[in-house]
Amino acid sequence: MRATESNQDYPFAVTNTAAALLDGTGTVVAWTVAAESLLQRRSADVCGRPARDLLADAGDWDAVLAQGGGPGNPEGQAGWEGRATLRHGSGGELEIGFRVIPLDDGARGGTARFLVLGAALDLVARWRQDHAFTYELFLQGRVGLAVFDRELRLLRTNSHLLPYTGVPVDLRGRRLADFLWPEDARTIEDRLWDVVRSGTPLVGFNTTVRTLDDPRGGRIVTVQAFRLQEPDGHPMGVAAVFTDVTDHERARGRLDLLYRATGALGGSLSVLRTVEDLVKVLAPGLGDCAAVDLAETVLTGGEPPADGQLTLPLVRVAVAGAESEALRGGTAPFAAPLAAPGARECRGELVTGLGDPPAGSAHGAPPPDWATTVPGAHSALTAPLCARGIRFGRLTLWRTGDAAPPEADDLALLEEIAARAAVAVDNARRYTKERRTAVGLQRSLLPPATSEKPALEAAGLYLPADADSGVGGDWFDVIPLSSARVALVVGDVAGHGLHATAMMGRLRSAVRAMADLELEPEELLAHVDDMVLQFASEAENGDPDDGDAGMPLPSGPAGATCLYAVYDPVTRTCVMASAGHPPPAVVGPDGTVEYVELSPGPPLGVGGWPFEPVERELPPGSVLALYTDGLIERGEGDIDHGMQDLADRLLRSDVLGRPLREARHDIVEGLPPGRLRDDVTLLLARTRVVEPGSITTWTLDPDPAVVADARHLVLAQLTAWDLDELSFSTELIVSELVTNAIRHAGGPVRLRLIRADTLTCEVSDSSNTQPRMRRARSSEEGGRGLYIVAQLSHRWGSRYTMGGKTVWSEQSLPLA
Numbered sequence: 001m002r003a004t005e006s007n008q009d010y011p012f013a014v015t016n017t018a019a020a021l022l023d024g025t026g027t028v029v030a031w032t033v034a035a036e037s038l039l040q041r042r043s044a045d046v047c048g049r050p051a052r053d054l055l056a057d058a059g060d061w062d063a064v065l066a067q068g069g070g071p072g073n074p075e076g077q078a079g080w081e082g083r084a085t086l087r088h089g090s091g092g093e094l095e096i097g098f099r100v101i102p103l104d105d106g107a108r109g110g111t112a113r114f115l116v117l118g119a120a121l122d123l124v125a126r127w128r129q130d131h132a133f134t135y136e137l138f139l140q141g142r143v144g145l146a147v148f149d150r151e152l153r154l155l156r157t158n159s160h161l162l163p164y165t166g167v168p169v170d171l172r173g174r175r176l177a178d179f180l181w182p183e184d185a186r187t188i189e190d191r192l193w194d195v196v197r198s199g200t201p202l203v204g205f206n207t208t209v210r211t212l213d214d215p216r217g218g219r220i221v222t223v224q225a226f227r228l229q230e231p232d233g234h235p236m237g238v239a240a241v242f243t244d245v246t247d248h249e250r251a252r253g254r255l256d257l258l259y260r261a262t263g264a265l266g267g268s269l270s271v272l273r274t275v276e277d278l279v280k281v282l283a284p285g286l287g288d289c290a291a292v293d294l295a296e297t298v299l300t301g302g303e304p305p306a307d308g309q310l311t312l313p314l315v316r317v318a319v320a321g322a323e324s325e326a327l328r329g330g331t332a333p334f335a336a337p338l339a340a341p342g343a344r345e346c347r348g349e350l351v352t353g354l355g356d357p358p359a360g361s362a363h364g365a366p367p368p369d370w371a372t373t374v375p376g377a378h379s380a381l382t383a384p385l386c387a388r389g390i391r392f393g394r395l396t397l398w399r400t401g402d403a404a405p406p407e408a409d410d411l412a413l414l415e416e417i418a419a420r421a422a423v424a425v426d427n428a429r430r431y432t433k434e435r436r437t438a439v440g441l442q443r444s445l446l447p448p449a450t451s452e453k454p455a456l457e458a459a460g461l462y463l464p465a466d467a468d469s470g471v472g473g474d475w476f477d478v479i480p481l482s483s484a485r486v487a488l489v490v491g492d493v494a495g496h497g498l499h500a501t502a503m504m505g506r507l508r509s510a511v512r513a514m515a516d517l518e519l520e521p522e523e524l525l526a527h528v529d530d531m532v533l534q535f536a537s538e539a540e541n542g543d544p545d546d547g548d549a550g551m552p553l554p555s556g557p558a559g560a561t562c563l564y565a566v567y568d569p570v571t572r573t574c575v576m577a578s579a580g581h582p583p584p585a586v587v588g589p590d591g592t593v594e595y596v597e598l599s600p601g602p603p604l605g606v607g608g609w610p611f612e613p614v615e616r617e618l619p620p621g622s623v624l625a626l627y628t629d630g631l632i633e634r635g636e637g638d639i640d641h642g643m644q645d646l647a648d649r650l651l652r653s654d655v656l657g658r659p660l661r662e663a664r665h666d667i668v669e670g671l672p673p674g675r676l677r678d679d680v681t682l683l684l685a686r687t688r689v690v691e692p693g694s695i696t697t698w699t700l701d702p703d704p705a706v707v708a709d710a711r712h713l714v715l716a717q718l719t720a721w722d723l724d725e726l727s728f729s730t731e732l733i734v735s736e737l738v739t740n741a742i743r744h745a746g747g748p749v750r751l752r753l754i755r756a757d758t759l760t761c762e763v764s765d766s767s768n769t770q771p772r773m774r775r776a777r778s779s780e781e782g783g784r785g786l787y788i789v790a791q792l793s794h795r796w797g798s799r800y801t802m803g804g805k806t807v808w809s810e811q812s813l814p815l816a
Contacts, residue, residue, distance in 0.1 A: 017117050017118070017119055018034045018035035018037075018038040018039070018117070018118045019032040019034065019035060019117050020032070020035055020046075020051070020115075020118075021103075021113060021115055021116075022051055022114045022115075022116060023113055023114075024112040024113065026050055026051045027049065027051070028047050028048065028049055028050075028051055030043075031043035031046045031047050038094070038096075038118070038120070039086060039087075039089055039094065040088055041054075041089045051116075054086050054087060055086060056085045056086060056093045057085070060085070064082060064084045067081075067083075068080040068100060078102070079099065079100055079101045079102060080099075080100050081098065081099050082097075082098055082100070083121060084096060084098060094120065095121040096118045096119060096120055096121055096124075097118065097124035098116055098117060098118035098119075099116070099117045100114050100116050101114065101115040101116075101117070103115055138156070143242065143243050144221075144242035144243070144244075145157065145158045145239070145240075145241055146240050146241075146242065147228070147237060147239050148237045148238045148240065149236075149237045150236065150237050152175065152176075152192055152193070152196075152238070153174065153175060154171045154172060154173065154174050155172065156172070157171050157172075167179055175189075177189075179212060180211060180212065181210045181211070181212065181218075184209050184210055187207050191205055191223065191225065192225055192238050195225045195226065195238050196227055196238050199227045199235075201225065201227075202224060202226070202240075204222060206222050206223075207220070207221060207223065209221050209242075218404075219246045220244070220245055220246045220249045221242045221244055221245065221246075222242075222243045223240055224240065224241040224243070225238055225240040226239055254409065254413045257282075257285045257413065258413060258416060258417060260285070261281050261285075261420070262420055264278050264280070265277070265278060265420055266424065268428070269428050269432075270428060270432070271294070271299055271317075271425055271428045271429055272299070272317060272318070274421075274424050274425055275292040275294070275317055275421070275425065276318045276320075278292065278395075278417075278421055279291065279318045279319060279320035280320050282320070282395075282397060283320040283321035283322075283397070286397055286410060286414065287381075287397030287399050287403075287406075288322050288399050288400045289319070289320065289321025289377075289397070290319070290320050290321055290395070290396065290397045290398075291316055291319045291373075291395075291396050291397075292317055292318040292319075292385075292393065292394070292396075292421075293314040293315065293394045294314060294317050294385070294392060295314060295315075295393060296313060298392050298393065298425065299315070300432070301429055301430070301431075301432035301433030301434075301435075304390050304391070314394065322400065346384050346386035346391065347383075347384075348381060348382055348383035348411050348418065349368075349381065349382050349383075350379075350380075350381045350406060350410075350411045351367050351368065351379060351381070352379040352405045352406070353378065353379070354367055354372065370382060370394070371398075373396075374398040376400045377398040377399060377400050378399060378405065379398070379399045379405045379406055380399070381396070381406050381410065381411050381414055382394055382395065382396040382397070383411075383414045383415045384418065385421060385422040386418075386419070386422050387422040387425070387426035392422075392425075392426075393422070395414065395418045395421060438501050441501050441502070445475065445501070445504065445505045445508055446462065446475060446476070447460070447476070449461065449661070450660070450661045451478050453478070453484075453486050453757070454484050455485060455486040455567055455569040455687070455688055455690075455756075456569070456624075456685045456687050456688055457660055457688070458486075458488070458660070458684065458685045458686075459659075459661045459683075459684050460478075460664070460681070460683045461668060461680075461681070462474060462475075462476070462679070462682075463630075463668060463680040464496070464679050465496060465630065465678050465679050465680075472493075472496045472504075473492060473495055473500030473501065473503060473504045474490075474491070474493070474628050474630070474679040474680070474681035475489075475491050475507075475681065476489060476490045476491075476626065476681050476682075476683040477489040477490075477508060477511065477512070478683075478685075479511075479512060481515065481518065481566065482518065482762075482797060482799060483568070483570065483760050484569050484570065484690055484754055484756040484758075485566055485568045485569070485570075486566070486567050486685075487515050487566050487567075488564075488567065488624065488626055488683060489508075489511055489515075489563070489564050489626075490562070490563050490581065490627065490681060490683050491507055491508070491511070491560060491561065491562040491581075491628075492561045492581070492628040492629065492630075492679070492681070493507065493559070493560045494559055494560065496679070503560070506531075506535065507528065507532070507560060510527075510528050510531045511524070511528060511562070511564065514527050514528060515564075517799075518798070518799030518800070520575070520613065521564045521566060521576055521611075521613050522611040522612060522613045524564055525562065525611040526611060528562065528579075528604060529579065529605065529606070529611075532559065532560060532604040533605055533607050536559075536605060559605040560579075560603060560604045561578075561579055561629075562578075562580075562581055562604055563576065563578045563579075563582075563583075563584065563626055564578075565577075565624070565626070567618070567624070567685070567687060569687070569688055569690045569756070570690050570695060570754065572617055572619070572620070572687070572689055573615055573616065573617050573618070574615070575613050575614070575615045576596065576613065576616070577598075577601070577611045577613045578598045578600035578601065578611070579601050579604050579611060580601065580602055580603035580604070581628075581629075582600075582628075582629055582632065582643075583595045583597070583600070584624055584626045584627075585624075585625040585627075585643075585646060585647060585650060586616070586618065586622055586623070586624055587622065587623040587624075587625065587650050587655055588619060588622055589619050589620070589656065591651065593651060596614060596616055597614070598612075598614055599612040599614070620687060620689045621656065621686065621687065622686070622687045623656060623660070623684060623685065623686050623687075624684070625646070625655075625682065625683070625684055626685075627682045627683070628678070628680060628681040629678065630678030630680040630681070631668070631680045631681075631682060632646055633678065646667075649666070649667045649668075653667045655684060655686075660684040660686060664682055664684055667682060667684075668680060668682060690754060694721075694754065694756065695752070695754050695755075696717050696753045697750065697753075698713055698751045698752075699749070699751075700738065700742075700748065700751055701749075702741075702742050702747055702749060704743075706738070706749075707735055707739050707742070710734055710751055711731050714730055714731060714751075714761075715731060721755055723755070723813070725814045726814065729792040729811060732788060732789075733761050733792055733793065734751065734761055734763075736785035736786070736788055736789050737761065737763035737785075737807050737809070738751060738763055739785065740763075740785055740807075741763050741765040741767075741807070744767060745766055745767035745769070746765075746766070746767070747765060747766040748765075749763060749764070749765050750762075750763070750764040751763055758812055758813060759811045759812075760809070761808065761809045761811075762806050763806070764801065764803075764805070765804050765805065766803055766804040767805060768800065768804060768805060769805070770798060770805070771798055771805075771807055772786070789809055792809075792811070793809040793811060794810045794811055794812045795809075796810065
């Protein structure tokens with residue numbers, strides 16, 4: 001800014017102020033150039049004339065003089081101010097403000113003379129407004145105002161610049177570092193230097209201010225600053241406004257902390273994870289260190305005791321902050337009161353002055369034990385964790401070092417956080433309880449992960465999509481059947497959690513029951529399909545007063561899928577059928593991988609559609625891989641891509657050359673629980689065969705006389721197999737089964753012995769009549785054959801075949 005421009009704002013600057021010298025009679029003696037410019041009247045035209053001639057109305061002269069108070073007024077003797085309307089040289093009028101200053105001519109009794117200074121009235125009014133604004137601004141008590149010189153020394157402040165302990169009364173000539181912490185002073189001065197150099201105002205800069213005498217806590221101020229300039233445009237200094245926003249910032253900080261604490265409480269359904277996330281937010285958000293103590297029963301999902309006792313054994317489960325190691329105190333539990341005896345409300349407690357002698361409350365009592373856990377803490381606050389009126393824990397914070405002591409608002413905030421934390425922890429506890437129930441239920445329903453059978457070696461694996469719950473609706477099963485055969489099952493119930501697990505248990509029980517009836521795969525799936533329809537019907541027609549009503553069992557196309565396969569190690573064939581389930585993969589001994597071409601029926605629960613069986617011969621050592629769709633549908637592409645990826649995984653894991661219990665983990669490597677779209681279940685089975693030398697078959701004529709021949713044949717074979725210990729029992733079993741077949745069925749009879757992990761005796765005939773064991777009366781000569789078979793067998797039963805039925809009996813082999 002040029003000098004001529006800046007001077008326009010100064011009413012009595014030399015270039016702006018008109019001046020005239022008047023003698024005692026009011027005659028103009030002298031006239032300045034500025035006066036000529038102001039009124040457009042030359043000095044020669046004005047000097048020597050009465051000043052009243054300059055008025056727009058000469059009759060106003062007495063009124064103008066009256067503004068000075070009249071003769072004898074002391075104020076008038078010292079000078080006075082007024083306003084007048086003058087006649088402008090252009091013919092118009094100009095209203096001015098003026099100041100009359102009596103002059104001392106230095107001679108006693110001399111003629112009085114007066115110096116009159118004048119300026120346009122609007123300029124005078126603006127100057128007076130600026131002066132009043134500055135004067136009143138320095139009197140304000142809500143903000144601190146400071147004027148710094150070019151070296152950032154204080155020139156002028158109001159009494160509320162920094163109304164904190166340790167600020168001197170007279171700050172003129174001081175630097176901020178003379179009474180503020182060096183780092184705090186340096187932070188502010190760096191910003192003020194930027195204002196001085198650049199001229200860019202500083203707006204809304206928040207910083208902490210701590211004095212040298214009282215460094216604890218400090219205050220938060222907002223600094224606004226702008227540069228002051230000389231009339232020639234050079235920097236004169238800087239003016240700054242300091243506004244104390246401590247209460248506002250702390251309130252906003254508390255709201256932000258409450259928001260972050262609430263977010264931390266919603267991040268997990270694990271009790272431990274919930275409180276660990278919480279203390280990480282509270283320390284250092286609300287204190288230097290924080291701890292959570294819980295009743296032991298809460299950690300295991302148990303219900304806290306609600307017997308009215310306020311003392312519970314607590315375990316410190318989460319700590320955070322500078323003194324976290326001291327807070328841990330090992331792993332041993334400790335007992336501590338949750339609240340003072342007789343307290344009925346979940347209110348917190350605040351203790352300050354822990355390091356001051358005497359320590360404790362206002363009554364001089366020693367501080368409570370919970371408050372003295374952290375060395376060097378000067379204050380502590382705690383709030384109980386209460387849910388449904390039951391206390392089960394405590395949330396505690398400590399402040400150390402230079403941290404400000406907590407206030408009542410801090411305790412109120414902690415109580416609010418503790419109330420929300422109690423609800424979150426209680427929900428996590430309930431979830432833990434439900435999860436334990438669900439996991440226990442699912443584990444009781446699933447078979448062992450690995451199994452060894454004469455027919456095959458099997459290894460299963462299950463990965464839940466919900467890693468927190470750990471349960472879902474997928475299942476697998478390995479079911480031993482008669483004649484060394486094995487059934488392999490993989491199923492998938494839609495949904496997750498306890499409900500899906502319960503539905504899975506019902507389906508698995510149904511499949512096992514049907515498998516015990518020795519049904520063909522397609523027939524078994526048809527019966528299970530009918531059961532699912534019945535389950536859905538029962539759910540829809542449930543008791544409306546039942547709390548579980550309105551929770552239908554999974555049904556329909558997306559309800560449940562299942563693959564059922566039966567492998568026979570004697571014939572080396574596998575018969576399978578699918579209810580909406582993806583086809584199994586077969587890894588041949590030559591290292592090729594192919595998927596069985598199935599004609600999958602609809603998912604279980606649709607009804608009205610048949611299931612088609614597929615028979616596949618499997619060479620010895622083949623690996624059959626059954627799985628659920630979560631393994632091939634992972635959002636990484638179409639299902640064909642997923643099936644090709646599974647085939648590659650099967651080969652990379654070397655399922656042909658390694659134990660399946662090891663290879664199964666490599667197949668699902670890279671599929672961590674918690675990021676799966678659906679549960680993943682995998683069942684691997686390496687096929688084995690019963691060698692021809694362990695199988696003997698005879699075809700017998702339907703003549704009772706051949707029964708004796710059958711006994712001789714069996715005894716000879718047992719001797720060849722070195723199983724003479726089973727000769728007596730086997731002879732009786734064969735005699736009874738062959739006799740029944742000849743007597744009740746007719747036609748040719750087939751007798752077969754199979755030596756595997758058990759000795760199986762089979763008698764097949766053309767009859768479809770199911771044999772049943774009955775209780776014979778003492779007077780009857782017959783009717784005890786099947787009873788004898790049952791007593792001598794490890795287990796026995798019958799199954800239908802394409803040409804009739806087969807009755808079988810199994811006996812445990814003698815120990816080697």
